[in-house]
Amino acid sequence: MRADPHTTGGSHTASVYPRSRRMVLGVVMLCTTLLLVAGCARSIEGRAVPQGAGGGPGLSAEFTKLLTECDAVADEKIAETVGAAAVYRGFFGAICRWEGGGPTGVVKVTFNWFETGSLDHERKAGEELGYTVENTTVEGRRALQMRRPNDPMSCGVSAGAATTGIFGWWVQYTAGGADPCEAAATLARLTLNLSS
Numbered sequence: 001m002r003a004d005p006h007t008t009g010g011s012h013t014a015s016v017y018p019r020s021r022r023m024v025l026g027v028v029m030l031c032t033t034l035l036l037v038a039g040c041a042r043s044i045e046g047r048a049v050p051q052g053a054g055g056g057p058g059l060s061a062e063f064t065k066l067l068t069e070c071d072a073v074a075d076e077k078i079a080e081t082v083g084a085a086a087v088y089r090g091f092f093g094a095i096c097r098w099e100g101g102g103p104t105g106v107v108k109v110t111f112n113w114f115e116t117g118s119l120d121h122e123r124k125a126g127e128e129l130g131y132t133v134e135n136t137t138v139e140g141r142r143a144l145q146m147r148r149p150n151d152p153m154s155c156g157v158s159a160g161a162a163t164t165g166i167f168g169w170w171v172q173y174t175a176g177g178a179d180p181c182e183a184a185a186t187l188a189r190l191t192l193n194l195s196s
Contacts, residue, residue: 069111069113070092070111072111072190072191073190073191077190078098078109081183082100082173082178083178084101085102086100087109095111096110096112097109104173104175104176105175106173106174106175107172107173110169110172111169111187112167112168113165114167116165117165117166118165119144123144126144126146130149132147132149133145136157138157138159138188138192139159141159142160143160144159145181147181153174153176154171154172155171155180155181155183157181167188168188
């Protein structure tokens with residue numbers, strides 16, 4: 001006599017699953033295993049190289065100056081523009097940062113360059129952050145001037161780049177004195193003069 005597999009106790013001589021269900025489950029597991037083995041057993045021709053070491057024909061000229069955006073204005077010119085004795089480079093990437101000091105105290109300078117950015121997007125982002133955003137021009141190009149609320153010692157200027165996209169400078173003084181908007185606008189003018 002066979003025990004009912006759905007009851008507790010007694011001898012379980014039959015499996016919990018009927019034979020047809022066990023077969024389907026077995027076939028599914030076998031197919032899954034075969035797919036995994038086939039997918040992992042594929043080889044790719046060529047040799048591995050570190051990222052960025054490819055070079056050779058087909059390398060786009062647009063990447064020849066990758067990560068040199070931070071050199072758009074010389075450190076000495078940045079220091080002179082913001083009234084610092086010297087500036088020291090910090091983080092580099094899509095956003096470059098410097099910090100310096102002088103008669104007006106500590107000054108922080110930020111530069112960004114977005115190759116696919118737009119001033120309309122910058123305006124929207126600034127407004128969403130609650131910044132005061134005003135239209136201006138830099139070297140005849142449409143530009144934006146942005147200020148954070150309740151922070152008269154910081155200001156940013158973004159303009160259309162000489163090629164594509166946009167760039168921006170943000171200057172923040174920690175003590176009174178110089179006009180951060182004038183410093184940011186001057187750095188923007190220097191960027192356009194040097195990149196044309």
